[in-house]
Structures are given as C-alpha cells and as structure tokens.
Amino acid sequence: MSWFEKLQNLDRRYIYIVVALCIIIPFTFTFHTNTYTTEPVENIYQLIDSYAGREDRAILLSIEHDPSTSPELQPMEIAIVRHCFERGVKVFFLTFRITASPIIDYVINTTKEEFADIQSGVDYVNFGYKPAALYLPIILGMGDDIAEAVETDSEGRKLNNLEIMKGIKNYNEMNLVVEFSGSSYGFGWITYARSRFGANVAAGITAVMAADTYPYIQSGQLVGVLGGLKGAAEYEKLVDLFAVNQLEFSKEQEKQTFPRINNDDILYKFKTARIGMNAQNVAHVMIIVFILIGNIGYFLERRRKNKQGEGS
Amino acid sequence: MIETIGIWVAAFLTLSIFSFLYKDNPFYKFAEHLYIGVSMGYGIPLMYKLSFIPFVYKPIFKMHEFILIIPALMGIMFWFRFSRKWGWMARYPMVFFMGIAGMGVPLSMHASVLVQMRSAMLPWENFNIFLIFLGTITILMYFYFSKAHTGLYGKFTKIGIWYMMIGFGASFGYTVMARISLLIGRIQFLMYDWLGFGH
Missing domain, CATH: 1.20.58 (Methane Monooxygenase Hydroxylase; Chain G, domain 1)
Incomplete structure (x- = not known):
C-alpha cells in the first residue's frame, strides 16, 4: 500500500x-496579510460614503439572521455601522426576525462605545423588531412614508418626533437597504422595494449564499454584496483606510495601502474579520x-x- | 461576574459539542439537549415580550385599537389545527396568508424572471456578457430532455454541463469558506473571550 x-x-x-x-x-x-477589495464591496462602500453629512440621505440595515451565522455577518454589520458613524451617515436598523433583535442592540452598542457623540434618534434609530406578518405592509408602506409605515422605534418613540427623520420621507431619501441574512430571506427587498420603488438594495450574506447572488449583481438589482468573512474583511479595510481618515475612496490608494492588523493601532472588534x-x-x-x-x-x-x- | 460565568458556561458547552468529533459521549448529549431546550425557552419569552405585548396587548387593551382583535382572533384560529373536530378553522387564516403571498407573485415574476432574462439578452459588448449568454443557452439546452443529447446538440449540452460544474465548484468553495468561518468564530471566542489572548 x-x-x-x-x-x-x-x-x-x-x-x-x-x-x-x-x-x-x-x-x-x-x-499581517494583505486584504484586496473587490468591486461588489467597493460599490456598497462608495454609495454609503456618498451620503456622508447629508440631511436628506439615510441607509437602512435590515438584519435578518440569528446568532448561528453571527461569526460571518456581525463583523460586516459592525464595519458598516462604524463607517456611518465615522462619516455622519444616518442609519436605520430593522428586523423581521425576533432572534435578530438582540443582535442589533449588540452591533449598535459595540460600535457606539468608540463614538461618544453618537445619539439614538439623532444619528441612528433602531426601528426594532416588526412581526413577519407586517413584512409586506412595511416594505411597501416605506415607499410612501417611512414614519407612517414603521410608526415607532424599538424604544416606543414616534418616528415623526425624531430629529433623524428630518428630511427623510421614503425610499427617495433612504435610498439604500442592506440586508444581512444567512438565507434567501432578504430577496424581498429586491422584489418589492427595488422593483416597485427603485430603491438601491445590497446584501451582506453568508458565503454559502454568495454564489447565488451574482446574477442579481450582474442584472443591477443588487448594488453590491458582502460575501462571508472575506466581504467583511474587505469592508473593514475600506473603513480603516478611508472613512477613519475622512478620505474619499481611491482605487489606487486601496491597491497600495494595507492597514496593519498585527499591532494595536486598530481595536480588535474592528479587525475581527481580517x-x-x-x-x-x-x-x-x-x-x-x-x-x-x-x-x-x-x-x-x-x-x-x-x-x-x-x-x- | 455574571459575564465571566456566562463565558465559562459557553466555553464548556462549545467544547462539549466539539467532543463529538472524537466520538459520541455524555457531554455532547447534554449540550445537544440543552441547546434544543434553550432555543425554545429563549424564543417563547422573546416572542411574548417583543411581539405579543407591543403588537397585541398594548394596542388592544391600553390604546383601545379594537380593530386589532380581528387579526388576533385569526392568529388564535391557527391553534385549532391541534383539534380534529375544530381543525377546519385553521384554514381561514391560512387562506388569508396565501392571499397575501399571491400579492407578491407579479413582482416576484418581474424581479426573478423578467429582469434576469433581460440581463441575459444584452448585446455582446464584452467577452463576459458573451460567456453569460453562452452559459444560459447551453444550460437551458441541457435541461431540455425531449431531444437526445447527441451530435451537435450534445456538444452544446456538454458545454452546459461544464458551466454547471464550475458553478457547483464555486458554491462548494464558498460553502467551505462559510463552514470554516463558523469554526473560526468559535475558536475566536475560545481564544480571545475565554482564554484572554490578544487582551
């Protein structure tokens, strides 16, 4: 033998x-290893970055997973929230999955620890958990009026009374929805928000699902995709390279610069994926x-x- | 203190589950049963707190939005499935849900079929678009079984098979990455949160 x-x-x-x-x-x-970014990730980064400091723009993070897929999805959620906090992009959170509700709190609190000035209702708002039976009414209703469709946030406050809602009416202003999911659950946003109202949709998904999303990128129905741990690592790098230094995205600089991950310059929670x-x-x-x-x-x-x- | 106890319990349960890789044992059995019990035990109070209280109890009993009694009753009707005599009552909320699902059919058709077809019919401005066109056509030919896969037709279906094999390979590669990522998540927990590496 x-x-x-x-x-x-x-x-x-x-x-x-x-x-x-x-x-x-x-x-x-x-x-230290070099992380090279790909176009689907760069597209999401650039679109979010283009909303920096704008009163009339916001993004929605629809978090639809439970703790079993958190090792892949949580780093990308933290990276995007950090990007928004660094660049002053209004960010909303929503879930139709009951076990995702504590995950949203964890992501917000973990990121917010490093941003003393960030306030709920001013810089971000958590719409909280909404029952799956309201999935369609909310997604379609947000096309007309977000505050009317969602009504209250996770703390029971009327959305109309919140400062963050000034200048934000519907998908024309909240013009990017990023869905984080371990399954194909999130294609509801493509089906309803994209088809009906032309909202930009992106996905943060587990690597198992990543291959299935490429036809939607090619057709333009998805702005971009963060696929698994690799997608999260790419986004972390872009945030460290550009958002933290308040710089505009540059492909040339991205190719040449690699923030070191084997020293203490970057907090562990912001380089988990890398x-x-x-x-x-x-x-x-x-x-x-x-x-x-x-x-x-x-x-x-x-x-x-x-x-x-x-x-x- | 509570957090430390939580981390130790989580570490013990993680190692208990991993012990199955060696062979089945009482630690694994204990952790497995506990996991199923905790999942249910965790879900029910969460549902009560985040769903029943804010969307049923408060609106009806505190804010007197009595119209919500109708959907609440429809929800209760689902429970009649457990009765042989009254099981037929569960069909009514089920039909209502199917009606809502039907509402999405035209938009699903648009998003999943029409837009995808349109993106497969683009002019061949670059080689990638040609490759997508070739892959779509040859795979569709492969799944047409009313004609024998022989001769020139068989050659096209062979190309379709190659496309599918490459697709399966890409999916498998991504699946390996996903599974390793989950293991990485657990090892990161054990090493950083439990054993204190990197602090």
Missing part, C-alpha cells in the same frame, strides 16, 4: 486535529492540499485496480 493509499484510509479525527491547528496557530501568532481571514487562508491551503492528496490517491487506486483486472 502506497503512502497516498494509506492517506485515503486515514482516521478522520487526524484531519480534525489538522483543521483545528490550522485555525488555532494563526490566532496564537497574529500575522484576523479571521488569516486562519481562513491557512485552512483553505490545507483543504486544497487534502483535495489534491485525495484525488491523487483515488487515481492511483483506480490504476492499481485496472492493472489487477488486466492481470487476472
């Missing part, structure tokens, strides 16, 4: 140990090696069986 054939019959528990080590070691010795991508990179290389070994072993085994068949 050759070395490759022995590997074919290897106890799967050894593979688990190798996978665990591939992830633990990069966390133990944090090193540190995670270190482990992801190592794990991917390991999986490629495993697939290659498995295939070589398979072909060697098949050749041996063919030879045995010819001999007998």
